[in-house]
Every structure is written in C-alpha cells, then in structure tokens.
Amino acid sequence: MRATTRLSLLLLAWPATVLAHARGGEAFGFLSGLRHPVSGLDHVVAMIAVGLWGAQLGAPAVWLLPITFPMVMACGGMLGLLGVALPGIEVGIAASAIVLGFAVFREARPSLWVAAVVVGVFAIFHGNAHGTELPPGADGILYSIGFVIATGLLHATGIGLGVAHRWPVGRTAVRCAGAGVALAGVLFLWQAVAGGAA
Amino acid sequence: MIRFGRGARIALATILIVARPAHGHLMTTGFGPFYDGLTHLLVSPEYLLPMIALALLAGLNGPRVGRAVLFTLPAAWLAGSVLGFLVAPHVTMPLATAAVTVVAGGLVATGKPMPLVLVAGAAIAIGGLAGGLNGIELAVTRSNPLAAAGAVAALFVLVSLVTGQVASVRAAWARIAVQVAGSWIAAIGLFMLGWAVRGR
Numbered sequence: 523m524r525a526t527t528r529l530s531l532l533l534l535a536w537p538a539t540v541l542a543h544a545r546g547g548e549a550f551g552f553l554s555g556l557r558h559p560v561s562g563l564d565h566v567v568a569m570i571a572v573g574l575w576g577a578q579l580g581a582p583a584v585w586l587l588p589i590t591f592p593m594v595m596a597c598g599g600m601l602g603l604l605g606v607a608l609p610g611i612e613v614g615i616a617a618s619a620i621v622l623g624f625a626v627f628r629e630a631r632p633s634l635w636v637a638a639v640v641v642g643v644f645a646i647f648h649g650n651a652h653g654t655e656l657p658p659g660a661d662g663i664l665y666s667i668g669f670v671i672a673t674g675l676l677h678a679t680g681i682g683l684g685v686a687h688r689w690p691v692g693r694t695a696v697r698c699a700g701a702g703v704a705l706a707g708v709l710f711l712w713q714a715v716a717g718g719a720a
Numbered sequence: 721m722i723r724f725g726r727g728a729r730i731a732l733a734t735i736l737i738v739a740r741p742a743h744g745h746l747m748t749t750g751f752g753p754f755y756d757g758l759t760h761l762l763v764s765p766e767y768l769l770p771m772i773a774l775a776l777l778a779g780l781n782g783p784r785v786g787r788a789v790l791f792t793l794p795a796a797w798l799a800g801s802v803l804g805f806l807v808a809p810h811v812t813m814p815l816a817t818a819a820v821t822v823v824a825g826g827l828v829a830t831g832k833p834m835p836l837v838l839v840a841g842a843a844i845a846i847g848g849l850a851g852g853l854n855g856i857e858l859a860v861t862r863s864n865p866l867a868a869a870g871a872v873a874a875l876f877v878l879v880s881l882v883t884g885q886v887a888s889v890r891a892a893w894a895r896i897a898v899q900v901a902g903s904w905i906a907a908i909g910l911f912m913l914g915w916a917v918r919g920r
Binding site for chain 1: 765766826829896899900903904906907908909910911912913914915917918
C-alpha cells in the first residue's frame with residue numbers, strides 16, 4: 523500500500539468532530555417537554571380537572587383558570603430551578619387531584635378569586651415537581667416550551683370534555699369524571715405517604 | 721494527479737488532526753447570510769417569543785397600534801443590531817431576554833387595552849434590546865452584517881402576519897385564545913429566567 527493511500531485512510535478514520543451550526547438537543551428537548559406532562563398520571567388528571575371545573579363554572583372562570591395556571595405553575599418551576607424545593611411536594615400534587623376532582627364532583631361554585639387561588643396554589647406544586655425534570659442533553663428552553671404547551675392542551679381537553687355538562691347525561695358524566703380524579707388523587711396520596719414512610 | 725512531497729503530506733495530516741471544531745452560531749441555510757439571519761430569528765425561541773408577544777399585543781390593541789408596531793419594532797431591532805454589532809461588548813443577557821419575554825407575554829395575558837405610545841414604546845425598548853443582543857452575537861461570531869437585514873425582514877413578515885390576524889378577530893373566544901397564548905409565553909419566560917440563573 524502506498525504511503526499516500528495509508529495517510530488518506532488514517533485521516534478518514536480520524537476525523538475531527540465538527541460542531542459548527544448544529545445545536546444539539548432541540549427536537550429532543552421540545553419533545554421531552556411535550557411528552558412529560560402526559561407521562562405522569564398525577565399531572566394529567568389534575569390538569570384535566572382544572573379544565574372540567576372551569577367548564578362547570580363558566581365565564582369568566584373558564585378562561586381565567588387556564589390563563590392563571592401556566593403562569594403560576596411556571597413560578598413554581600422557576601423556584602425549583604433556583605433550588606427551592608417545596609416541602610411535601612408529592613402530597614401537594616396528590617391533594618390537587620383530590621380537591622379539584624371533588625370540586626368537579628360537587629359542582630362547587632366558589633367566588634372567582636377563591637377558585638383562582640385554589641388552582642394557583644396547586645399549580646406551584648406541579649411546576650416545582652415537573653417543570654424542572656430536564657432529561658440529560660435536552661435544551662432547557664425548548665423543554666419548557668413543550669411542557670407549557672402540553673399542559674395548556676390538557677386544560678383544553680378538560681374544557682372540551684366539560685362542555686358536555688350542558689346536557690343531563692353529560693353533567694352526570696363530568697361529575698363522575700371528577701369523582702374518578704378525586705379517587706386517583708387518594709391513590710397518589712397513599713403512594714406519596716407510603717413512599718415517604720419507606 | 722497532484723503529487724505532494726513527504727513533508728507536505730505530514731504537514732497536511734498534522735493540520736487536519738489537530739484542527740479544533742468550529743463553534744459557529746448562525747445556522748447555515750446555504751442561501752447566504754441574509755437567509756441565515758432570517759432563519760436564525762425563527763429558530764431562536766429566546767428572540768422569537770417576545771417578538772410574537774409584542775405582535776399579539778399590538779393586534780389586541782387594534783389596527784392603529786398594529787400599524788405603528790409593524791414599523792417601530794423592526795426599526796428598533798435594526799438600530800439595536802447595528803449598535804450591538806459595532807460596539808460588540810461580548811456579553812449575553814439571558815436574564816434580560818427572559819425578563820422581556822415575561823413582561824411582553826404578561827401584557828398580552830392581561831388583555832387590558834393599552835395606549836399606542838405605551839405599546840410602541842415597549843416595542844422600541846424590547847425590539848432594541850433583542851436586536852442589540854443579536855447584533856452582538858453577529859459580531860462575536862464574525863458573521864456577515866447582512867444577516868441582521870435578514871432578521872429584520874423576518875420580523876417584519878412575522879409582525880405583519882400575526883398582528884394583522886389578531887387585529888381582525890372579533891369573536892370573544894378568539895381574543896381569549898390570544899390571551900391564553902400570552903400566558904403561555906409569560907410562563908415560558910419564567911422558566912427561561914430559571915434556566916438562565918441555573919445556567920442551562
């Protein structure tokens with residue numbers, strides 16, 4: 523083998539990594555964020571319950587709650603990123619499913635600010651727990667974009683399902699869904715307490 | 721076939737092996753710096769989100785405010801880019817871009833009518849800041865200044881489409897949907913603040 527050929531083969535087998543232009547992790551980060559809220563049942567049921575409750579309460583709660591929730595949730599996420607971990611976070615998330623599910627089941631109609639505060643308080647727990655679980659190698663900003671969009675779409679799903687409460691059968695179905703969310707919350711609470719004890 | 725001497729081959733091999741990776745910033749479209757800059761804005765959420773929020777805000781406040789922002793925002797971006805490119809203090813301000821994202825998204829989320837002067841002022845301030853940071857990036861990465869023109873063109877088209885669409889909606893639910901979009905942008909901005917502090 524000629525020296526030139528050997529040299530060429532050596533160079534081909536030993537290329538320098540080129541990092542220009544391509545910023546890694548974009549699609550992965552966005553898709554991870556989009557997938558994360560729907561991969562945890564505790565988050566899913568609570569978000570849908572927010573939408574169901576908003577639909578039961580009607581305007582202006584039906585749009586105020588989905589506007590309030592993401593911003594307050596992001597405040598919780600920001601606290602998590604700053605290293606502020608809320609105490610009893612899993613209990614708080616489980617409690618959110620219980621309270622919101624029970625509110626839907628009972629068709630509770632508190633004043634608007636009370637509903638906003640209840641939703642906002644639980645939003646902080648969800649943001650603190652889930653918003654900061656960035657997979658290794660993923661882009662933080664795009665993960666956050668995916669996370670917020672997915673959460674908003676879960677609210678929209680809840681509102682869409684909650685529209686059924688206008689009809690008698692649908693009203694019963696929505697209340698049953700609320701009861702299901704509350705029961706799931708009890709299960710999450712049991713797991714959280716059992717996990718904490720272990 | 722060109723024949724290289726032994727010394728030249730060794731030198732070539734050495735150069736290729738010890739070459740360090742290039743860390744370019746702008747994505748390369750293959751169509752030149754104008755299109756590189758145009759694409760850069762559209763794939764950079766830290767710049768794109770506050771610009772979308774401003775376009776939504778302008779649209780919510782009606783065609784008159786929309787027309788004003790259509791010209792003030794790209795003009796402020798261009799002025800900021802030129803300034804940033806010439807001064808190039810080699811700084812990045814992720815906290816500032818996150819903060820303006822929160823403010824712009826929050827203003828949209830409130831849905832309160834705002835006077836023209838206030839919206840145009842916000843467009844000048846936020847557009848100038850974002851454009852300045854973009855100009856600094858162009859200078860630091862030694863990119864062609866024509867990329868700034870591409871970014872301005874993209875911004876003009878973006879504001880035209882978004883503001884025009886929002887200004888034309890009349891249905892209450894559609895305006896609420898715009899407010900919800902603003903709350904999402906503000907929420908993402910809050911996360912960006914956290915990531916900026918945490919350094920990821």
